[in-house]
Amino acid sequence: MLNYQNKNKTLQSRFTKYVQIDTQSDPLSKTIPSTAKQKDLGKVLVADLLEIGIADAHLDEYGYVYATIPSNTDKKVPVICFCSHMDTSPDCTGKDVKPIIHTNYQGQDLVLPDDHAIVLKMSEHPDLKDQIGNDIITASGTTLLGADNKAGVAEIMEAAAFMVQNPEIKHGTIKILFTPDEEIGRGVDKADLQKLGADFGYTIDGETLGSIEDETFSADGAVLTINGVSAHPGFAKGKMESAIKILSDVIAALPADCLSPESTELKEGFIHPVSISGNVEQAEARFILRAFNDEELQANGELLDATVQNIIEDFPNSTYELKITEQYRNMKKVLDQYPDIVANGIEAIKRAGITPKQQSIRGGTDGSRLSFMGLPCPNIFAGEHAFHGKQEWASVQDMEKAVQTIVNIALVWEEKA
Structure with missing residues (x-):
């Protein structure tokens, strides 16, 4: 005993x-x-x-x-x-x-x-x-x-x-x-x-x-880099495409009533921005993606990518890179x-x-x-x-x-x- x-x-x-x-x-x-x-x-x-x-x-x-x-x-x-x-x-x-x-x-x-x-x-x-x-x-x-x-x-x-x-x-x-x-x-x-x-x-x-x-959870990490267009702010009309604002629009466009840590529980997964940095020309956000099955995890990554594509269409001279890496399963x-x-x-x-x-x-x-x-x-x-x-x-x-x-x-x- x-x-x-x-x-x-x-x-x-x-x-x-x-x-x-x-x-x-x-x-x-x-x-x-x-x-x-x-x-x-x-x-x-x-x-x-x-x-x-x-x-x-x-x-x-x-x-x-x-x-x-x-x-x-x-x-x-x-x-x-x-x-x-x-x-x-x-x-x-x-x-x-x-x-x-x-x-x-x-x-x-x-x-x-x-x-x-x-x-x-x-x-x-x-x-x-x-x-x-x-x-x-x-x-x-x-x-x-x-x-x-x-x-x-x-x-x-x-x-x-x-x-x-x-x-x-x-x-x-x-x-x-x-x-x-x-x-x-x-x-x-x-x-x-x-x-x-x-x-x-x-x-x-x-x-x-x-x-x-x-x-x-099964877990991935994601790094989103926005490459915008910098210009002198006094002469920026029709030229500047702020990477900071594009990135902000992406984050704001993600679901708020689901797929976020604030709105999920039990077996529900999420897409969570954990840090942002950058300037007008280039800005970066890091995300963690979570789900209890790999199929849902992949879908969360695809949703993030689709959201970025939808936002950046309004900024024809800007580009992005989304890199998703496996963390654990x-x-x-x-x-x-x-x-x-x-x-x-x-x-x-x-x-x-x-x-x-x-x-x-x-x-x-x-x-x-x-x-x-x-x-x-x-x-x-x-x-x-x-x-x-x-x-x-x-x-x-x-x-x-x-x-x-x-x-x-x-x-x-x-x-x-």
């Missing part, structure tokens, strides 16, 4: 230490990792893993952390990997994070001290209703928290320490992988799966307590071929005393691409909420349950081997 306890509050100590290290990734960078500061956390994690007693822990040149907990059973057990990403979203600053632990939450509004306009209300965060009596961690109001995905990182670290310190817990070989650049779709670009040597995996990067996600196609992976994850959640919630995620994880690279990899809850913004929060007690679930996964695979 698993008897994990968060002694001396080591879990939240790990978490609050990790979130204070700025690891924001940069989609415009061409380097790997996209920001060198992600390695700052990687170095800390390697030091912590070595202190735990995991001798082969190391950080590679691309910012990936690898480590192995050796098998302690005579059974032949599949090698299981636990994976989380170290970077935080480019959407909100992760510099100078000040984590705050709100103990014994009783349903009150949480006003964050560094910006009183940032308030967590139960009416806006329904999952808070399940947190009465728990300890809630937020940032101070000027940054995101970084629970996405440093909650998962801390939970894997805590589970690793618990398994090493309690050798009576029988398990097969366990692999640990911490990745950079997941938030910008490059999280496994340089992951060495041969070196990792795992059969199956679990990303620890989900939200609500008890959730296990075996389906994600719905991992359900792969996971359905290996039902034991999800089934064992569900059993592990039940053993933690939680009702499992098998569901889809309106997003992607490293597991989306890992699954298609030969490492089938569903996603397990980490207890992170309202990510990518200043209202991000996590529950200490939910994080403890995630640690229990990780250890239980190792136990279940050993028992069934």
Whole structure:
């Protein structure tokens, strides 16, 4: 029987230490990792893993952390990997994070001290209703928290320490992988799966307590470049075709009541402009395209292209280029071929005393691409909420349950081997 306890509050100590290290990734960078500061956390994690007693822990040149907990059973057990990403979203600053632990939450509004306009209300965060009596961690109001995905990182670290310190817990070989650049779709670009040597995996990067996600969006990225015609604004009549205005017309012409993040839910996809830049002569917009099946994803790309064509017809001397690239695909196609992976994850959640919630995620994880690279990899809850913004929060007690679930996964695979 698993008897994990968060002694001396080591879990939240790990978490609050990790979130204070700025690891924001940069989609415009061409380097790997996209920001060198992600390695700052990687170095800390390697030091912590070595202190735990995991001798082969190391950080590679691309910012990936690898480590192995050796098998302690005579059974032949599949090698299981636990994976989380170290970077935080480019959407909100992760510099100078000040984590705050709100103990014994009783349903009150949480006003964050560094910006009183940032308030967590139960009416806006329904999952808070399940947190009465728990300890809630937020940032101070000027940054995101970084629970996405440093909650998962801390939970894997805590589970690793618990398994090493309690050798009576029988398990097969366990692999640990911490990745950079997941938030910008490059999280496994340089992951060495041969070196990792795992059969199956679990990303620890989900939200609500008890959730296990075996389906994600399929995702493409798109870059739209408008080449307009520049002229002196005092003498521009009949000559100027502003790339900025053409691009604005394209974005305004996209559907507003559907196919946008603001208007979709459940299994509905979208076309989402995430950045714009440029001048009169040339302007660029970057989009993310999302859908749960590849046919709908392709249709979204075709709609974007048709919209551009329709707008630019009114500007005879201007041209455009639309480049669409694959980011990741719905991992359900792969996971359905290996039902034991999800089934064992569900059993592990039940053993933690939680009702499992098998569901889809309106997003992607490293597991989306890992699954298609030969490492089938569903996603397990980490207890992170309202990510990518200043209202991000996590529950200490939910994080403890995630640690229990990780250890239980190792136990279940050993028992069934």
